[in-house]
Amino acid sequence: MAAANLPKRIIKETERLMADPAPGISAQSHDDNLRYFDVIITGPDQSPFEGGIFKLELFLPEEYPMAPPKVRFLTKIYHPNIDKLGRICLDILKDKWSPALQIRTVLLSIQALLSCPNPDDPLANDVAQHWKENENHAIETAREWTGKYASSD
Amino acid sequence: MDNSITDPLDWPAEFAAMREIDSHLRCPICKEFLRAAMMLQCYHNFCSECIRRHLDKESTCPACRVATSTSQLRRNVSLDEVSQNFVDCRSQLLKAVKGSVDSSKVKTQQLPTTTETMDYNVAIQQKKRRRVSTRISTRSTRSGQEYHTAATDDDIDDEDFVINSQESSKPINNNGKGVDRQKTAGPVLRSRAGAGGASNHSTGEMESQDSVTSEPPAPSLLTNGQPAESFKHNLVQCPVCAVGVPEPYTNTHLDKFCFQGKKDPAYTISYDLISTQAPDVIRLYERQGTTTSDVSGATPASLQQSKSSNAFDALSGFNGRSAQTSSSFQSKFEMPVSPKKPALEMPSELAFDFITRLPKVTYSVLNDKQLRKRLQELGLSTQGDRQLLQKRHAEYVTIYNANCDSSRPQPVTQLKKSLAAWEQAYEKDLQSKDAQRRAQGTFQRQQQELAQQQQQSASEINISSSQPSSQSSSQPSSQPSSQPSASNSSAPVQSHVNNSLVAVAASRAHLSAHAYKHKDEYDELIADIRRRQMAEKERARVEEEKKQKEKEPLTVV
Numbered sequence: 001m002a003a004a005n006l007p008k009r010i011i012k013e014t015e016r017l018m019a020d021p022a023p024g025i026s027a028q029s030h031d032d033n034l035r036y037f038d039v040i041i042t043g044p045d046q047s048p049f050e051g052g053i054f055k056l057e058l059f060l061p062e063e064y065p066m067a068p069p070k071v072r073f074l075t076k077i078y079h080p081n082i083d084k085l086g087r088i089c090l091d092i093l094k095d096k097w098s099p100a101l102q103i104r105t106v107l108l109s110i111q112a113l114l115s116c117p118n119p120d121d122p123l124a125n126d127v128a129q130h131w132k133e134n135e136n137h138a139i140e141t142a143r144e145w146t147g148k149y150a151s152s153d
Numbered sequence: 154m155d156n157s158i159t160d161p162l163d164w165p166a167e168f169a170a171m172r173e174i175d176s177h178l179r180c181p182i183c184k185e186f187l188r189a190a191m192m193l194q195c196y197h198n199f200c201s202e203c204i205r206r207h208l209d210k211e212s213t214c215p216a217c218r219v220a221t222s223t224s225q226l227r228r229n230v231s232l233d234e235v236s237q238n239f240v241d242c243r244s245q246l247l248k249a250v251k252g253s254v255d256s257s258k259v260k261t262q263q264l265p266t267t268t269e270t271m272d273y274n275v276a277i278q279q280k281k282r283r284r285v286s287t288r289i290s291t292r293s294t295r296s297g298q299e300y301h302t303a304a305t306d307d308d309i310d311d312e313d314f315v316i317n318s319q320e321s322s323k324p325i326n327n328n329g330k331g332v333d334r335q336k337t338a339g340p341v342l343r344s345r346a347g348a349g350g351a352s353n354h355s356t357g358e359m360e361s362q363d364s365v366t367s368e369p370p371a372p373s374l375l376t377n378g379q380p381a382e383s384f385k386h387n388l389v390q391c392p393v394c395a396v397g398v399p400e401p402y403t404n405t406h407l408d409k410f411c412f413q414g415k416k417d418p419a420y421t422i423s424y425d426l427i428s429t430q431a432p433d434v435i436r437l438y439e440r441q442g443t444t445t446s447d448v449s450g451a452t453p454a455s456l457q458q459s460k461s462s463n464a465f466d467a468l469s470g471f472n473g474r475s476a477q478t479s480s481s482f483q484s485k486f487e488m489p490v491s492p493k494k495p496a497l498e499m500p501s502e503l504a505f506d507f508i509t510r511l512p513k514v515t516y517s518v519l520n521d522k523q524l525r526k527r528l529q530e531l532g533l534s535t536q537g538d539r540q541l542l543q544k545r546h547a548e549y550v551t552i553y554n555a556n557c558d559s560s561r562p563q564p565v566t567q568l569k570k571s572l573a574a575w576e577q578a579y580e581k582d583l584q585s586k587d588a589q590r591r592a593q594g595t596f597q598r599q600q601q602e603l604a605q606q607q608q609q610s611a612s613e614i615n616i617s618s619s620q621p622s623s624q625s626s627s628q629p630s631s632q633p634s635s636q637p638s639a640s641n642s643s644a645p646v647q648s649h650v651n652n653s654l655v656a657v658a659a660s661r662a663h664l665s666a667h668a669y670k671h672k673d674e675y676d677e678l679i680a681d682i683r684r685r686q687m688a689e690k691e692r693a694r695v696e697e698e699k700k701q702k703e704k705e706p707l708t709v710v
Binding site: 020 | 158160162181182183184203206210213215216218582586680681684687691
């Protein structure tokens with residue numbers, strides 16, 4: 001049912017993600033809803049999220065690619081731009097979306113966001129505050145959370 | 154274009170350059186090969202339809218975000234040609250490339266000299282011959298002259314691959330000459346392999362064979378196909394629009410079509426005629442003593458004829474392409490050619506329809522009546538509510554203007570068909586959204602219930618968190634190591650919490666029974682619920698920790 005009017009582009013992207021996955025990123029669409037993806041991003045090296053395995057969900061709205069995909073962290077993460085509901089503050093997921101972007105680039109951007117948190121444009125205010133006041137301690141907390149919630153079991 | 158899904162990764166890894174070419178000929182928005190390529194001021198290219206759709210919403214380049222607008226769109230004609238020709242020959246090229254990779258692999262394994270590739274070439278040639286012969290069999294109802302038409306068609310269409318096409322036609326004109334065929338067919342394939350930078354063949358051999366191929370075709374081959382051959386030489390460039398026009402048509406072209414717009418149906422007519430009816434027209438032309446009116450009079454008739462007797466060839470004719478770039482690598486044998494189909498009906502309808510693009514409309518300044526009038530002027534339905542009218546108009550303007558940019562434009566009837574298809578999809582979508590919205594209503598209600606239950610369970614957790622053990626027992630999986638005091642759990646509280654969790658689970662199951670059709674919302678909802686549960690637990694845990702910390706210093710001190 002869902003596949004009947006699924007745009008070619010989505011099928012293409014799905015196949016591409018399977019055939020040629022970006023390093024540290026895997027995305028798999030649900031069988032019963034091809035617009036809904038289970039995503040796993042591994043924490044980038046030399047970041048407080050290193051070694052973590054973060055689950056995300058990604059949904060392609062009807063207007064995609066004219067509208068951005070909806071992405072959200074399912075794994076808890078201590079990050080100034082990700083709130084406790086897992087919502088992500090990333091410009092390309094909002095006003096800076098462009099139809100030339102795709103699932104792969106979005107996920108790579110999220111991975112990059114993990115490498116460089118931006119406390120000046122916060123979504124989780126308390127975390128951002130913590131980050132600004134005592135970055136080392138905040139990074140320590142993030143590392144702790146990574147071990148606690150995003151470890152590989 | 155066919156329905157199969159193509160991707161740059163279809164090309165073997167050895168041909169990285171082909172992957173690059175493939176991906177650069179695609180629209181960044183729809184990831185298909187460019188259709189009616191349009192360039193913005195920032196030099197980024199998109200399908201006309203895609204970029205128009207995007208610019209309706211936002212006025213930035215999708216690739217670099219530079220501010221732009223529809224008025225800055227320019228046709229990128231040569232890129233469009235490259236893209237279309239690439240699409241035409243892609244499947245064959247891919248076959249050849251893959252074949253050459255395979256054969257070169259075999260070659261390196263088994264170490265024969267050139268026999269492998271020879272065999273491959275023979276196979277390819279045989280395929281081609283088969284294709285040609287099937288084509289000829291479709292013409293069996295027509296006169297014996299058809300053989301020459303087949304041969305000379307190829308000569309005209311495949312100028313860049315003259316040898317290739319002649320090779321394929323050779324078995325028809327004089328059967329045999331197998332050795333020649335092998336020799337000359339080789340370089341075509343191999344030079345393609347070489348383009349990918351991974352050719353395993355010796356370049357010396359290639360060059361020498363290339364020189365064979367670049368020799369002018371032997372005259373003996375062409376003597377039989379004389380009428381069309383002379384026709385080919387009569388192709389002249391229009392001094393005004395620089396399009397290739399058969400000589401007898403120059404005046405017709407100048408009088409009737411050249412000045413009337415960028416889309417030049419005259420040219421298309423002439424090309425359809427070249428590919429289908431060339432000898433007939435020439436004969437007609439010679440017999441009737443060549444006034445332009447005669448020729449133009451003959452045009453619809455021969456088109457009609459081509460419709461009825463030889464539709465396949467007419468379809469695969471080169472509609473709206475310049476003579477200089479008409480190298481299709483014999484695609485006409487294979488391409489399903491759906492986009493080209495309407496070209497047959499084009500002349501009468503297109504001559505005036507596609508001169509100007511439709512202006513964008515600011516719908517907010519139009520009242521319903523004016524909007525209906527606009528739709529009526531375009532010959533569109535005026536049924537439906539205001540929103541549908543607007544969307545219908547906007548969609549039609551988009552596809553109409555995109556069609557204007559196309560070098561293979563479709564007739565208005567076709568556009569209306571695709572508009573109807575769009576409308577069906579749109580209505581379906583609307584209905585499903587309606588259903589979703591209704592379902593969402595029930596969702597919200599259920600969600601509220603669920604939230605209440607959760608609050609209950611959360612408050613229970615909060616209550617129980619006064620006892621250090623209960624909280625860890627309620628979520629043993631999420632925090633395996635957090636609480637040292639987990640061992641002495643109090644059973645009643647735990648069961649209580651578990652009960653409420655069971656209730657949540659039950660209502661969740663209830664939900665899923667209702668909601669299996671609306672997976673997205675359901676999943677989102679469940680995720681939300683899980684998250685909230687986690688948050689509650691987390692809060693409980695934090696409080697727990699606080700309390701412990703308060704206790705701990707005491708005990709330590």
